[in-house]
Amino acid sequence: LPLFERLEQRIVDGELNGLNADLDEAMKEKKPLEIVNETLLAGMKVVGDLFGSGQMQLPFVLQSAEAMKTAVAHLEPHMDKDDSGGKGRLLLATVKGDVHDIGKNLVDIIVSNNGYEVVNIGTKQPINTILEEAEKNKVDAIGMSGLLVKSTVIMKDNLEEMNSRGIAEKYPVMLGGAALTRTFVENQLDETYEGDVRYAKDAFEGLTLMDRIMQ
Numbered sequence: 001l002p003l004f005e006r007l008e009q010r011i012v013d014g015e016l017n018g019l020n021a022d023l024d025e026a027m028k029e030k031k032p033l034e035i036v037n038e039t040l041l042a043g044m045k046v047v048g049d050l051f052g053s054g055q056m057q058l059p060f061v062l063q064s065a066e067a068m069k070t071a072v073a074h075l076e077p078h079m080d081k082d083d084s085g086g087k088g089r090l091l092l093a094t095v096k097g098d099v100h101d102i103g104k105n106l107v108d109i110i111v112s113n114n115g116y117e118v119v120n121i122g123t124k125q126p127i128n129t130i131l132e133e134a135e136k137n138k139v140d141a142i143g144m145s146g147l148l149v150k151s152t153v154i155m156k157d158n159l160e161e162m163n164s165r166g167i168a169e170k171y172p173v174m175l176g177g178a179a180l181t182r183t184f185v186e187n188q189l190d191e192t193y194e195g196d197v198r199y200a201k202d203a204f205e206g207l208t209l210m211d212r213i214m215q
């Protein structure tokens with residue numbers, strides 16, 4: 001296979017052998033972020049489709065996720081950076097009950113490489129922990145990620161909890177993940193939350209939102 005097709009296939013197959021060498025080769029032709037967006041994410045999309053239609057079993061999905069993480073980690077040091085961290089601080093978490101973190105970690109990379117400080121507290125985070133960490137780290141905004149349909153319900157609960165604690169005005173919230181839609185966030189969740197809640201379709205929109213929040 002030609003280089004970029006082979007790279008995409010390595011993600012689908014969860015093949016670590018030769019992955020980094022192919023990435024080095026690819027970086028001679030494209031920027032690291034282009035490789036992530038055009039090739040690696042395309043591979044993850046194939047994985048999602050295969051899994052969704054019952055043609056791929058979970059352990060293989062896990063291998064693909066590992067290959068994706070390895071590839072992103074290999075590319076990350078080569079990305080353009082503004083490491084100043086002075087533009088503001090974002091807390092990132094995947095919500096309670098949800099282990100998916102590839103998308104959240106991409107948001108971390110893009111936002112922290114563009115002048116923000118990111119406090120990434122990992123997956124399966126209950127609202128209590130999210131708010132404790134937000135308080136402790138004096139963040140300017142809270143970002144929640146979730147890929148399961150049930151995570152969208154958790155997000156709504158989380159926003160209601162923030163309302164009832166009277167901290168909605170303090171924390172603008174950014175939401176993302178494959179189970180959400182823009183309409184759901186901008187119509188329903190926007191009605192729920194007494195503060196500012198916004199939807200980010202991808203990591204770049206996450207960055208744009210952060211810029212807007214900090215204006």
Ligand code: B1M
Nearest residue numbers: 048052098099100101102103143145148149176177202203
């Ligand atoms: Co899971 N899984 N999974 N899985 N998995 C999905 C989400 C699913 C849609 C697959 C399918 O059926 N087609 C399905 C959910 C169905 C539903 O809820 N209706 C599903 C399922 C069912 C499950 C399990 C329940 C399977 C099981 O155990 N029977 C289980 C759940 C465990 C749990 O959470 N409790 C499970 C487990 C796993 C693995 C562990 C094997 C693995 C995750 C590994 C990991 O993340 N460390 C995995 C994977 C890899 C997937 C798919 C195939 C790929 C997800 C991914 O990484 N995509 C996924 C299929 C799909 O999404 N279509 C699927 C690439 C990633 C870059 O995209 O995260 O969407 P994404 O992020 C995007 C944007 O959404 C956005 O930016 C990113 C791009 O720039 N974004 C944000 C994301 N978060 C953001 C936050 C922001 C802003 C933007 O601000 C805060």
